[in-house]
Amino acid sequence: MSHTVQRRTFLKGSLAATTAIALPMRAIADDVLKMGVVLPSPEADVGWSHTLMEGVRSVQEAYGDKIEVTVLENIAEGPDADRIANGLVADGNTVLLLGSFGYQNGGIQIAKRRRDISIIHASGFMVEPNFAPFTAKYWQGTYLMGMAAASLTKTKKLGCVGAFAIPELITSINAYMLGAQSVDPEIEMSVVWVNSWFDPASEQEAAKALISQGADVIFSNAQDTPSVIAVAEEAGVYAWNLNSSMKTYAPSKYLGVVGTDWGPHFKRLVDAHVAGDYPGENFWLGMEDDIVFTADWNPDIPADVVAQIEARQAEIKAGTFDVFKGPLTDQSGSVRVADGVTMTDGEILGMDWHVAGVTTPLPS
């Protein structure tokens, strides 16, 4: 059972909408677990919200009619989101999935006020006994994409369209660069930040600008729409993205996807909530947890590189290979991580510098 409400329809007829959502809930008996989901963008066939909902659906499948999920999508980060999350709590939802970093402050307040509520929060850093953030180690996958990109680029120039210059996105770019350099040290990369999570037109123009500068493998970093991928296909250059496959938008030039499967993690947390031992910790999940995976590799990648990628992937899964292991130099050429030293989780989470080879200066 699920109710999906658009933010704007929600705002417009708030009275009518609230009644419409609230009424069927009151009729539900107490033994049904009520879960509220707040998403930052509309749930489409692809993208971040889609991936989260896939995870939620696998929980729904496991619980059947013992769970009732209310989904509120396209909720802007900020006071509006806090109000909506509080509304979900007032409606009797005991598990909340807050699908964006910006929902953190409001979520923490709910967690402190209501210890009986368990909150799953995407990509934050604050923790409470009943508030558990989660982040994907995308960089494990983007490193592998870099290896593939290096084998296909003719101009030796890669491109990246990024949303905002925050550590999560920067680590993905750096790992992409390191992966590419592991195959060909001469490769360089340009990055264009569109400073928006959602603006298909700007994303498209950013991709075109990169292509006009000679970039021939484009990384669509944290964009929820397929505009970058579609432009690349049209221009005849390779492109790839995170979260969910966009191969249908670039049938011949799709390089692959670094995907995430949140189902097992969400299921584990909901189980723990039901059992009464919710783990209040920061989950940082990667290939070793079967959360991050790669798929839809382009058949153009040479067989020997595919073998190298597979070997690397196995090493990452086994924990015998670290992407951010020294020596690592930054753009100015100074050594940031000494030879043989591995960056700590904290250092990776706060990474605010680009590795050598990324030509675009990082906005400060």
Add this chain to the structure above:
Amino acid sequence: MSAVEFLLAGTLAAALPLLLAALGEMVVEKTGLLNLGLEGMMAVGAAIAFICVYHTGAHVLGFMAAAIVSAILAMVFAFLVILVKANQVAAGLAIGVLGLGLSALFGKTYESLTISGLPEYGLPLLSHIPLIGPTLLTQDIVVWLAVIGTIALWYVLNKTKLGLIITAVGENAEAARAIGYPVAVIRCAAVAFGGTMCGLAGAYASTVYTPLWADGMIAGRGWIALALVVFGTWQTGRVAFGALLFGILSLGELTAQAIGVAIPSQVLSSLPYLVTILMLVVISRHQFRASKRL
């Protein structure tokens, strides 16, 4: 393709949604009204056009449907403001929010689907000119129609009786009424025209420029168009100049990043807004001084 070629090729298309919406709103404001609902009317146009083109494959139908539906939405505004005498700001904002909501509702099942855009045509003979021929002078049909339409609008507003009537209604409604012009009808027509233009702007955004539908894809361009009208001092040429300037700067900002210019991207991102406003203010100040000297 060099950065210059990229800018030449892309500017007109990037500016087009802004241009159409701003010109429509300019006519509305010339009759003495203010419709703040551009963003919503563009969004509805974008959604309707996308749905129509997705099912029929005919861009013409998409543009027509978008124009009609956005004009209907604009007529709701006209009804509220002209007949019921509601507050213009509140009514305009309400139309804007309503439009965004409706577009999300209509477009729900079309989220992130794609369609094919329109082919680009070079101008006969001229498209053989080096550099600008294959770039600036090779555009899709809508761009060429918009160029012609902009010139036509300038002609109508500045050289015809209709233009004078529109100005009269805006400058002095009482006088216009006194000499027998149906002020309410003219204003209604202007609002409908504004809605139509927003619908076309949205249709271009979702079926030609970025041929996909995504909720929120107008991304504030309605508000920029609104600002362009004011900074363009209600003159066709200046509003068009403002739209082009904004278009080229927003592409230039991305190009500068791709080249690796050492300016923070946040500064570059705000440049189109700052420079466009500054340029238009400078031009209108210049003209203001010139007119005082007479």
